[in-house]
Each structure stands twice: as structure tokens, then as C-alpha cells.
Amino acid sequence: MTPVIELAGVSKAFGPVKVLTGVDFALYPGEVHALMGENGAGKSTMIRIASGDHRADEGEIRLDGEARRFRGPREAQEEGIAVVHQELLLFPSLSVAENIFLGHQPKTRRGFVDWGRMRREARELLDRLDCPQLDVDQRVAKLSVADRQRVEIARALSRKARVLIMDEPTAALAEADVQRLLDVIRRLREDGVAIVYVSHRMNEIFAIADRITVLRDGTSTGTYPVSEVTESSLVSMMVGRDIHQLFPKIEVERGKTRLEVRNLSRTGLVEDISFDLHAGEILGIAGLVGSGRTELAQTIFGVTPATSGEIKVDGSPRKIASVRDAIANGIAYVPEDRGLHGLVRPQPLRENVTMAILDRMTKFSVIDTGREQRMAKEAIDRFAIRARDARQRVGQLSGGNQQKVVLAKWLATDPKVLILDEPTRGIDIGAKTEIHRLMGELARKGIAILMISSELPEVLGMSDRILVMKEGRLSAVIDRKDATPDKVGAAMMRTRPEPAAAGAVR
């Protein structure tokens, strides 16, 4: 049998960054092919190349055995390749039927939209997806996430899709909806549709996939039938390298308790979190996207103040109802999204560096710009920020240097507890190592560090202990000496968290 679509030796680079190197991938009709890999391993880029969004630098794409070049996503769609994106790309104020047939509505002979046929065909497609209760005239805005996803799949089928690429389709679904989705996928498979299934959830992969391809750092570690792999072999294929060598971990004596979190909850975001954080300790938080890691950090930092529970800093209970409270109590937060929450990019470096301590920079509420300038200069020297001068706009700096500015800004508050949310996301290796080195230095000075990261090697390499989160709760706490990729990975993806684990935190 010839594969319906095949990537052969595909490479892709964005500027100097190589995202994919010589990847082979073959998809046969009537199979569910799982695509796995860490964040940044190259999954999205691969999907985009297959669906005509990006063009490969090297290698070729074969459709039914013949080499093809897509000039754009439209051509790929015409060949029957459809993508169901993670963030569903529907038009909320249009009806279900309109969304399904957007761009290729059935027309009457006089060129008007044939509403009757459109509604009828939409109905047939939805029945095929086993959702007879879904009204084709309903506005999409009123549908649940699961129903929207069905509309998106129906839209793909309406274009006679032979290849259906699903990018983390279950990320936002409840368990019952996941089962229904898997049923739909099985039915499509029987109809001969070839399905690429991207997911982090092990149980789904084993429930639905026929074959599995694992990507790591832009290369394929191979394609295996599902019968030949186990959960732990998949995790180590995804993570791969010997982690402890990569990270310059400094051994620091664990000091007194800096931060105590007890039964912390924020309705709908995090539930019943308890842990201690000590001076000189780096506590890693692992978990899938959406597991409540960032939400936990922002609850401690007062962005979304806790609805119940207690936070103690240096042994005494503190009320943290706002960011100002958090800063006043020595808590600093380097956010996940630098551009959105970390920096005011159009403003100069020096104004960003002092932004969190502006109150302390004044005489009668007039800003001491001389002191500000000196502080910014010191920050540039201390963190080796590559900037023209302290007046350069932060938006003009590279990602790594911007991140150093955010770090400088928060270290200026003289924090006792430093929360780092994805501290090295989207920055180059050099800057990454510098930030890791800096973290060690800060720990040695007695700062307690809470580090959130999606990169398992980073969590394993930098942390003294690891909190694993799942669905807004703590699912496990693992000591450095016991931490293996398999163990952490398993705790991240476990279907049911073990209730005993949360108790063993202290």
C-alpha cells in the first residue's frame, strides 16, 4: 500500500534555528498515527509543512507516492488534507452549517447560497459524526468546546478530507467527551481516513493509535507500532539525553523555610495546594499546559488572589490580595509571557528595570532619574544585557536579553521568593545557560526559587524537588535523587492523581 502522504528527509529552519532535521513520516489510509514529542520538538512545524502552511527547506512531500509542492494551505486542502487546530478556528457568530461550509457553500444555479442543501448536507455530516442532537442553525458561540470540535471535524469532512490532522484535540475536553471523540475517530478510520493524532495523553495514545512517531529536538527517533512501545519507553524517547550533565546545578545547603503554602485554592483554577519552599532551594513545578502551574504562581503572586488557604512568608501569615501585596511581602514573579505581562516593550530599558519598585525610586513622588539610570547601567553590567544603552527600547532587544531585563526588574525588588514561569522559553542556548547559572547564584544567596517549566530536562536538571501538577491539584512531589523522566512524566499524565501523594509534601 502506498502512503497517502509521506514526508521524506524534511528539514526546516527559521533563521538560524533548525526546527526540523531530516524527518521521515509516512501516513497510510485507515490508520491513526500518533505524533508525540515535547514542546518545541517540532510537531507543529511538521504539521504545518504537511498542510501547506510552511514550505520545507529540504526533503520532499509525496502524495500517493508522487512528489508535490504545496504553494499554500489552500492547495493542501484541495488534496484533502485538513487540520483540526488546538485553538478551534471557527466563526462564533455564524451558524453551525455556515461554519461547516464556509468558503465552499453549495450554490444554486443563479449563484446564490443554496441554504436548503447546505443545511441538509451539514445534517448528514453531523449524523456521520454521531451527534444528532447538534442543531445546524445554532450559533457556534453557544456550543460547548466538544461540539465546536465536532463542527470543525465536520468542516474537514465537508472538504472530502482524506487526511485529518488533529493537534491535541482532547486538551480542553472532559473525559466523557474524550471517549466520544475517540469513537468518532475510530469510525473515520473505518471509512479509510488517515489520521494524525497529536497528544500528550498516554492513555488515549494507547487506546486509539496504530503507530507512533516520536520527535525529539527536530529529529524523528523512529516510528513504532503501538504494540512495541510502553509508556515509559515513550517518555524516555521523548526526553532522551542525559539531563544532569546539561545543567550547571550548584549544590546549595537548604536554609530556613521561606514560603509556606497551605491548602491554597482559587475557585476553578487551583485546588488545595500545600507545600514548603526553603531558602536556597529550587523547587520545580512540572505539569502539562493547563494543569494549573501558571495559575498557582499567579495566585501566590496576587494576580488572582486565593479564595481560601494560607500563605506564610518567613513564618508569618501574609495577606496577598494584589500584586502590590505580593511585592511588599518579598514575592517576585517572572511571567510566562514576556511581551504580554513581563515588559512594557515600547518603553526604554531603564523604565522597565525600575517598574516594579517605582515607589521606592522617588522623592515626593518625583522619579529620581539619575538613580534610575545608575540602576539600569548596573543591571546591564550584572546580567550582561546586550543593549545600546539604558535608554534603548526593550522591544528592540533579543528574546534572551528581554528576559534578562525582566529578571533584573524583579531582582530589583529584593525578593525572598522568586517565581520563574518558563524562564527560558523561546531564548537561545547561550542565554539559557546564563539564566540557569544565575538561578544557581540566586539560590546560593538565599533566595527561594519556584520554577515552572514545560521542558522536562530543565525541571529535572535544575530542581532540588519537583512538584507535579495535574488538573489544578498536586499529583506528586519527587525528590531530586528519585526524579527520572519516566516518573515525572507518568505523574504528569496519570489519569487519576494518587490522593496520597499530596499529603507527602511537607
Add this chain to the structure above:
Amino acid sequence: MAAVTRILIRHETILGILFVIALFVMAAQSDRFFTTANLLNQARLMTEVGLIAIPMTFVIITGGIDLSVGSIMGLCAILVGVFWQNVGLPLSAAIGLSLVAGTLAGFANGIIITRFRVPPLIATLATLALYRGLAEGISQARSVRGYPDWFAQLGQGEIAGIPTQLWLFALVAIAGIFILRATTFGRTTYAIGNNEAAAEFSGLPVERTKLLIYTASGFISALAAIVFVSRVSTTRSDMGNGIELEVITAVVLGGTSIFGGRGMVIGTLIGLCLMQILQNGLSLSGVRGDGTTVVIGAILIVAVLISNILGRFAND
């Protein structure tokens, strides 16, 4: 600040050049234009718009807008007359109460915008109608006249050869320049306009700052109403009708970005002067009022276009 300042200075340079050209052209058109008496009189006429333009610069830098300033002005003008003539309070008390009312009107705008998260455009569009309606309801279409001489000093008199209200305007403008440039309040204003979420994540008092700015806008609008009443010695409920558009034009012409984050009080002052001499000069040389409006519209578009093009060069 280097890059940003450079653009602004350039925008102001352009504006300054336009201003000088306009001065020469107008002077050549009419020999009544370039006289001390005429220029001082023009300064007197632009004071009300100018006063309101100072807090409006802050409002627009935060990325907001305040459309209700003209209505607040009308409401406060009416209140002065009603408190003084109908209620029988001393005029100074009437003025004080009217200032309080304007401040409260601005405060209400601020509360609607910060607490209830209504977009400023919608919130102040609603209060534009609301405050104007109140003014008309209170006035019952009657005007109040016969203000005492000492009150007329503010709008018609002079101190040291300069119109009285111009001193007041200078005071407000200098305060505006100082607060925006030198204080944490000004810094917070820019940060809100450039990235409100990041300002919030930095622990800056975002809500309080916005609330204060809209409140100040109400207060200054009331102050402008007092100056206006004093200048024309009468109160009517349609006072300040449409003044918000003149104010916003001056601010935007002065280089403040309507998207927020960028702008300076100095720019607003130049924009204001440019508008005023165009109006005056054109009408002196016999151009009708609607012709003047066309010219001001054209100047606005040209100035903003040039600044956009320069801005694109400065952004890498």
C-alpha cells in the same frame, strides 16, 4: 526614552514648522492678524479648549478617550448660574459647588470605566448624553445673566497685560507637563497605554491612576466652564457643545497616539495653537467657517500621516 523622544521631537518639529509657516501665511493675508492685541485675544479664546486638552492628553495616553467633557462643561456652567441666581448662594460658593459637581461627573466616568470595565468610548458617550440632558433639564432653556464685575475679571480681564485666564491655563499646563514627565503618576500613565497587563503585573496602581485621570478631566472641564461663563457673562445649557472634538483634535494633532502610550503635553500645546491661528487667520482673510474646518481636517490628516511614516522608520 531616546528613540521615543526623538520621534516626538520630530513630530513636534514638523508641527512647529507648520505653525511658523501658518503664522507667516496668515500675517501676509491680513495685517490685522499679526498684532499683539489679536494674538492675545486668540489666546484668550483658546483657553477653554486648552484647559481640557491637558487632562485629555493623559486620558488618550492611557489608550482611553473622554467624550463627555463638553457636556460636563455645559452642566457645570448651568450649575453656577442656578446655584447663584435660583438657589441664592454667594457666587463664590456656586463656583465651588460647580467645580465639585464637575469633579464628581469625572469620577463617575472613572468608576464606570475601571470598576465596571466599560470601554471608555462607550462609557463617556453615554455620559455625554446623560450630563447634557441633566444640564438641559436643570436650565429649563433659560439663560442666566448679570454676573458681577469681579467675576468677569477672570474671563475678560488682564493681569500684567496678559489675559487672566491665560495665567490659569499656564499653571494647569505646567502642572500637566511636570506630572507627566517627572512623576510616578506620569510613568504609570504611559505604562498603562503601552501595556496595561504588564503595568498590572508590575504592581503599578492601574485602576487608581485611571480613576484619577478621568476625575481630573471632569474637574478641569468644570474649571473651563467657569472661565467660559466669565468670558461671555452668561450661561446656557448648550455651552461646550462639540468642544470634545476640538480638544481631541488638538491632542492628536500634537502627536499623542490615539492607541495610547505615546504623547506629550508640549505637543498638545503646539497643536492647540496651530488650530487656533488657522481658525483666526482664515476667518480674517475672509474664508468662511466651513472652509476653516476643511483646512483643519486636512492639517490633522497630514500631521498624523507624517508622524506615522516617521514612526515606521523609528520602529525596527
